[in-house]
Structure formats: C-alpha cells, structure tokens
Amino acid sequence: MVTGWQYRMVSAFGAILAVFGALSVANHPVAQSLFTTHVPLFNRLEVTVLGGDSLVWALTLTVLAITTSLFPLYRPQPRRVLDTVFLTQKRVLVGGLALATLGYFKWSYRLPRATLVMTVGVLGLILPAWFVWIRRRPTDDSDRLLLVGDDPEQLAQIPTTISMPILGYLCPSVLSPRDNAEPAADGGLSISATASSELESDSTAEQPGLERIGGLSRLETVLVEYDIDTVVLAFRHADRAEFFGALDACHAHGVDAKVHREYADCVLAAEGTVGTLVDVDIEPWDPLDHLFKRVFDIAFALTGLVLAVPLVTGIAVVIKLDSPGPVLYSQDRTAGFGDTFSVYKFRTMIPKGESAAPASDSENDRITRVGCLLRKTHLDELPQLWSILIGDMSVVGPRAAWTEEEVLLEADAPAWRKRWFVKPGLTGLAQINDAKSTDPRLKLRYDLAYIRRQSFWMDVKIVIRQVWTVLTDLWITLRRGN
Numbered sequence: 001m002v003t004g005w006q007y008r009m010v011s012a013f014g015a016i017l018a019v020f021g022a023l024s025v026a027n028h029p030v031a032q033s034l035f036t037t038h039v040p041l042f043n044r045l046e047v048t049v050l051g052g053d054s055l056v057w058a059l060t061l062t063v064l065a066i067t068t069s070l071f072p073l074y075r076p077q078p079r080r081v082l083d084t085v086f087l088t089q090k091r092v093l094v095g096g097l098a099l100a101t102l103g104y105f106k107w108s109y110r111l112p113r114a115t116l117v118m119t120v121g122v123l124g125l126i127l128p129a130w131f132v133w134i135r136r137r138p139t140d141d142s143d144r145l146l147l148v149g150d151d152p153e154q155l156a157q158i159p160t161t162i163s164m165p166i167l168g169y170l171c172p173s174v175l176s177p178r179d180n181a182e183p184a185a186d187g188g189l190s191i192s193a194t195a196s197s198e199l200e201s202d203s204t205a206e207q208p209g210l211e212r213i214g215g216l217s218r219l220e221t222v223l224v225e226y227d228i229d230t231v232v233l234a235f236r237h238a239d240r241a242e243f244f245g246a247l248d249a250c251h252a253h254g255v256d257a258k259v260h261r262e263y264a265d266c267v268l269a270a271e272g273t274v275g276t277l278v279d280v281d282i283e284p285w286d287p288l289d290h291l292f293k294r295v296f297d298i299a300f301a302l303t304g305l306v307l308a309v310p311l312v313t314g315i316a317v318v319i320k321l322d323s324p325g326p327v328l329y330s331q332d333r334t335a336g337f338g339d340t341f342s343v344y345k346f347r348t349m350i351p352k353g354e355s356a357a358p359a360s361d362s363e364n365d366r367i368t369r370v371g372c373l374l375r376k377t378h379l380d381e382l383p384q385l386w387s388i389l390i391g392d393m394s395v396v397g398p399r400a401a402w403t404e405e406e407v408l409l410e411a412d413a414p415a416w417r418k419r420w421f422v423k424p425g426l427t428g429l430a431q432i433n434d435a436k437s438t439d440p441r442l443k444l445r446y447d448l449a450y451i452r453r454q455s456f457w458m459d460v461k462i463v464i465r466q467v468w469t470v471l472t473d474l475w476i477t478l479r480r481g482n
Contacts, residue, residue: 008074010134015070018126019063019119026118027055035114048112058111062099062119069095071291073131075254085128092127096120144227146170147210148219148246149234154260158232159210161276167226168211169234170219219246223253230256232277247280248339256280281421292456293394300463301389308382315346315370315379322370325351328383333400336423341392343400344383348374377474384426396459397425398447422451427466 025031032047050058069091073084096116103110111119145162147155147169159166213222222228231250235243250257257280316327329347332340348371367375374380387393393400401424430436430446450458 007134011074011131012067012070014130014134015067015127016063018123018130019066020059022119022122022126023059023062023115025122026115027058031118032114035118042114042117045112045114048115050112050115058115061102062095062111065098066092066095066123068291069098070127075252081132084131088128088131089124092120092123145230145232146213146222146226146228147232147234148216149232149236150216150242151234151236154234154236155210158234158260158277162232164230166210167228168213170214170216170222171212172215216242216246220249220253223249223255228253228255230258232258234260248336250280293396293459294391296456296459297388297391297395300395301385304382304385305389308385311379312382315374315382318370319347319368323350323368331402333402333424335392335400336421341387341400343387343393346374346380346383347371348380373477376477378470381426388426394423394425395427396450396454396462397423397428398450399428399431399443400424422454427462429462432462432465432469 027050029047029049032049036042036045036047070088073088073091096119099111099116103113103116145164145166147158147166148171149155149169150172155169155171213226219231223231231246233243233246235246247257249255258277259280261276261278319327325347327347328344329349330342330344333343335341347368349367371380384393388395428447429450430443433446435443435446450462
C-alpha cells in the first residue's frame with residue numbers, strides 16, 4: 001500500500017496510463033467497426049480512426065480533462081470500495097462531459113462521438129478498479145475512529161459520549177494532571193517502567209477499555225496504516241503546535257475531525273452540528289475551487305511580476321536614496337493551520353525594534369517619506385507576488401498576520417484562529433472594506449464571511465475592487481503631489 005505523495009504520484013500516473021489505454025482501444029479500427037455497427041443510436045455513425053496531429057490532440061485533451069476531474073481521488077483518503085467506485089465514475093463522467101462540450105462547439109480537434117463514448121465507458125471500468133487496487137480499504141462497514149490528545153479526562157470521557165466504535169488512541173507516553181499547565185513532551189516512544197514509576201505526579205497513558213496505539217508523532221502513520229475515518233481531538237489546550245498540527249494531518253489525509261464543543265471557537269465548525277462533539281470543517285471549499293484558485297494565483301503573480309519589473313527597480317532605487325537600510329523587509333507570518341512563512345515587502349520604516357501592537361500609520365513615526373507613499377498606493381506589497389507564485393499565499397484570502405501580533409489579536413477576538421483554515425491572501429473581503437488589525441473583531445467577521453462564501457467569481461470581484469482601489473489611491477496621491 002502506497003501512502004502520502006507516493007500515493008498521489010502513483011494514482012495520477014495510473015490515471016494517465018488508463019486514459020492512454022482507453023483511448024487507444026476506442027480508436028482501434030476493430031472497436032470502431034463493432035461499436036458503430038452493433039450499438040443502438042451509434043450504428044449510423046461512420047468509422048473514424050484518428051491519426052497524426054488529431055490523435056495527439058485527442059490524447060492531450062482527454063488526459064487533461066480526465067486527470068483534472070479526478071483531482072479529489074489523488075488524496076490518500078480511506079474510502080470504502082463502493083464509495084471509491086461511485087466517486088471515480090462520477091468524476092470520469094464529469095471529464096467526459098467537458099470533452100463533449102468541446103465537441104458541441106465543433107472544435108477542430110474534438111473527439112468523434114463514438115470514440116468519446118467508448119473512452120468514457122472503458123475508463124468507467126478501469127479507473128475504479130485502479131483506485132480500489134492501489135489502496136487497502138477497511139474490511140467492515142463500521143467507522144474507524146481514533147482518539148488523539150493529551151488530556152486524560154477527555155480521553156476517558158469521550159468514549160462514553162459517542163456510540164461509534166473507537167479503534168484506539170494516540171497520546172504522550174505520560175499524561176500530566178489537568179492542573180499542570182504544560183502537557184508532557186511526546187517523542188512517540190514508550191518510556192520504561194522504571195522511568196514511569198519515578199514520575200509520581202504524572203498519570204500513565206493507559207485508558208480503561210481502549211488500546212494505546214502510540215504517541216502523537218505517529219498520527220500520520222496511523223491514519224494511513226489503520227484506514228482511519230474520523231479523528232476526535234482531545235487536547236487540553238488548542239495550541240498551534242499540537243492541536244492544529246493534528247488538524248493539518250487530518251486535512252492532508254482527508255480524514256474527518258471532531259473536537260469538544262469547548263474548542264468550537266477555535267475551529268471552523270460544520271453547520272448544524274449538535275452534541276458534545278463538533279464536526280470540524282477542515283475542507284470548506286470544493287477541490288475544483290482550489291484548482292481554479294491556484295491557476296488564478298499563478299497567472300496573476302506571473303503577470304504582475306513581469307509587468308512590475310521597471311516599477312520594482314525604480315522603487316528599490318528610491319528606497320536606498322531615501323533612508324539607510326535594506327530594500328526589502330521580511331517578517332514571519334502565520335499560514336494555514338498555524339504554520340509560518342516569511343513574507344517580503346518593500347521597507348517603509350526606519351529599521352529598529354518594532355512593537356507587535358497594531359497601530360495606524362498616523363501614529364507610527366518610523367514611516368519614511370518614501371514608505372508613506374508606498375503604503376498609500378499599496379506598492380509596498382509588490383514583493384508578495386513571489387510568495388503567491390510559490391504557494392505560500394493566495395491572491396485573495398485573510399490577511400497574513402505577524403506571528404507576534406497573533407497573540408494580541410487572539411486576545412481581542414477569541415475566534416481568530418478560524419482564519420487558519422485557509423491560505424492567507426494579498427487582499428480579501430476585509431481589506432476592500434477597510435477592516436484593519438486595529439479592529440480585530442470587525443476584520444474577523446469579514447474573513448469568516450469570505451471563508452464561508454468563497455468562490456472563484458467572488459475572488460475575481462474582490463481583485464477587481466482592490467485593483468480599482470489601488471489605482472484610485474495612486475491617482476489621488478499623484479494629484480496631491482502636483
């Protein structure tokens with residue numbers, strides 16, 4: 001059984017080979033002759049065998065359409081056999097409809113109708129078998145639920161509040177009592193009996209009636225090895241390193257996640273959830289939306305970087321002439337699921353120690369003359385196009401906050417961490433409505449509204465409004481300069 005990125009590569013490569021094989025069969029003279037002779041509705045068509053450029057174009061278009069439509073299946077998610085079959089056939093049909101659309105508009109390299117129907121039919125048989133074969137599935141119909149956490153009280157209480165069978169749990173080798181503020185460190189290894197007996201103030205990791213499968217560091221391995229469907233997180237603190245790290249692992253492997261209702265303010269809770277446990281909406285958007293969004297990000301960043309080369313050069317020169325210090329300024333910002341990345345901007349302030357407290361430009365005496373102009377025209381953000389291109393950021397999304405500033409913002413807006421469920425953006429709904437970090441509650445409301453309503457067309461509208469704002473601010477600034 002392959003896992004992780006190996007699974008993604010093997011599944012995609014197998015899909016490409018299946019498309020080549022299916023189209024080769026459908027394009028064969030014997031198959032064409034039999035299909036157009038004995039199949040009702042198609043028995044009036046002529047035999048059409050593609051060759052040369054037409055065949056190359058047909059193969060290219062079919063590979064693109066089918067492999068793109070199969071995108072959700074490239075994630076190593078533990079699905080049942082029937083679920084895998086139905087989802088694969090549904091996605092093959094979507095790809096086939098995309099190819100049929102090209103044929104409807106009579107494009108030069110469209111697939112002949114008989115070839116298209118045979119190709120989709122063959123793929124509807126081959127691809128489900130392929131996706132079922134490359135990954136082991138659960139052998140029963142029951143859900144496979146795993147407890148993960150460091151809180152002994154929750155680990156003991158949760159099994160009594162749910163009816164689903166629990167496979168086992170992951171936790172540190174030694175669990176600290178609840179009144180101890182810091183949980184024991186976990187290296188994913190069992191401790192010796194002697195060492196355990198010496199820790200008189202700690203409770204052992206054993207929970208009655210459940211099997212301890214390992215430490216927290218084994219989470220991703222266990223998710224794949226045991227084909228886990230659902231993970232219930234039982235951490236006493238929803239901290240960045242463990243709580244959101246576990247959510248990130250669930251997201252990567254397509255596993256459902258639940259948390260205690262006490263932590264509902266820290267996560268994107270699925271709508272309509274009732275009871276003690278809350279369903280976490282770790283995948284709030286459709287996979288195709290993610291694909292369109294990434295294509296848009298790459299196109300936008302590449303275009304912006306190419307067009308801005310003369311402007312970037314000029315800005316770098318005036319920054320060096322205006323004040324001593326580097327041209328670019330880097331800062332650690334928070335990304336999805338609490339990860340961090342370095343964001344780059346044109347330097348707009350005098351280099352010295354900075355405060356994490358959000359402040360307006362009018363209150364900041366460190367801003368340089370050139371920096372004031374760059375901030376008013378938003379041109380200091382241009383280097384972030386590189387972050388978008390490499391995938392650290394998106395064009396549209398919640399504004400990436402400074403990691404030191406996060407602590408202060410969370411204190412003012414307890415649900416602030418819900419923003420961590422999406423990739424940060426260069427602009428967003430909060431930015432075009434002038435909601436800033438100086439009012440974190442208002443900013444959070446706009447960010448959460450965007451997360452819930454996000455779509456490709458909404459991104460386009462936000463970008464258009466932001467570009468218009470930038471051009472307006474630039475025009476006003478130039479007029480005042482004259």
